[in-house]
Amino acid sequence: MRKKVIAGNWKMNMLPNEAISMITELTPLVKDTGNEVVLCVPYTDLFYSLLTAQGSNIKIGAQNMHYEEKGAYTGEISGKMLKSIGVEYVIIGHSERRQYFNETDETVNKKIKTAFENNLKPIVCVGETLEEREAGIAYEIIENQTQKALEGLTEEQVANTIIAYEPIWAIGTGKTATSEDANEACKKIREKIAKMYGQNVGERVIIQYGGSMKPENAKELLEMSDIDGGLIGGASLKAESFAKIVNYNS
Numbered sequence: 163m164r165k166k167v168i169a170g171n172w173k174m175n176m177l178p179n180e181a182i183s184m185i186t187e188l189t190p191l192v193k194d195t196g197n198e199v200v201l202c203v204p205y206t207d208l209f210y211s212l213l214t215a216q217g218s219n220i221k222i223g224a225q226n227m228h229y230e231e232k233g234a235y236t237g238e239i240s241g242k243m244l245k246s247i248g249v250e251y252v253i254i255g256h257s258e259r260r261q262y263f264n265e266t267d268e269t270v271n272k273k274i275k276t277a278f279e280n281n282l283k284p285i286v287c288v289g290e291t292l293e294e295r296e297a298g299i300a301y302e303i304i305e306n307q308t309q310k311a312l313e314g315l316t317e318e319q320v321a322n323t324i325i326a327y328e329p330i331w332a333i334g335t336g337k338t339a340t341s342e343d344a345n346e347a348c349k350k351i352r353e354k355i356a357k358m359y360g361q362n363v364g365e366r367v368i369i370q371y372g373g374s375m376k377p378e379n380a381k382e383l384l385e386m387s388d389i390d391g392g393l394i395g396g397a398s399l400k401a402e403s404f405a406k407i408v409n410y411n412s
């Protein structure tokens with residue numbers, strides 16, 4: 163049985179005082195869940211968030227990192243730096259980074275490898291645009307992104323990678339994929355991984371859905387056979403709404 167991983171992605175929101183308040187409020191609300199609870203916060207919130215979440219079941223993640231360990235990369239943060247302060251998760255290849263910051267399948271692949279070298283758990287985003295969906299090539303796109311992201315990883319590393327299926331047209335738009343469509347896409351990703359790395363790895367890998375997930379639709383999505391969690395943007399900014407998603411099954 164795969165554990166559900168409910169992860170918030172705050173994107174470029176929340177000042178440190180807001181992060182501290184949110185996590186303080188969230189802590190008692192999610193303390194009894196059996197689901198994994200993660201908040202991926204801006205770099206400037208990481209340290210405050212880690213301190214505030216100490217002793218709770220809330221894990222802290224970053225939203226990006228560089229693949230090099232150190233060097234002349236002005237403005238970048240390395241996996242080693244994240245690990246050094248106690249970060250456990252890192253989002254890699256979010257569609258916003260692919261779209262606005264030149265993230266490619268190749269840099270995504272390098273970053274995943276570096277994440278594992280530093281004992282960080284990668285949450286790797288894949289997803290199609292509306293045009294690609296309408297052209298009937300959504301599965302081809304996400305299978306291809308998945309294959310390129312995972313190239314050169316060991317079976318064990320693939321089994322420990324979290325894939326977030328985030329159809330781009332559903333992000334921040336209020337449009338959610340139907341639970342059947344979201345499940346079908348997650349299933350296709352799982353089948354692709356099973357074909358490449360074996361049935362056992364396919365069964366173990368955690369595949370999240372992301373894109374306008376909120377308290378009202380979380381239960382239906384999270385109860386689907388191949389959706390093992392959520393990557394939540396807008397609804398993760400408030401403790402109450404995020405907690406409702408985390409507690410969808412309690």
Ligand code: 13P
Binds near residue numbers: 256374
């Ligand atoms: P929203 O939940 O705001 O649609 O964002 C989804 C997302 O991009 C999470 O990474």
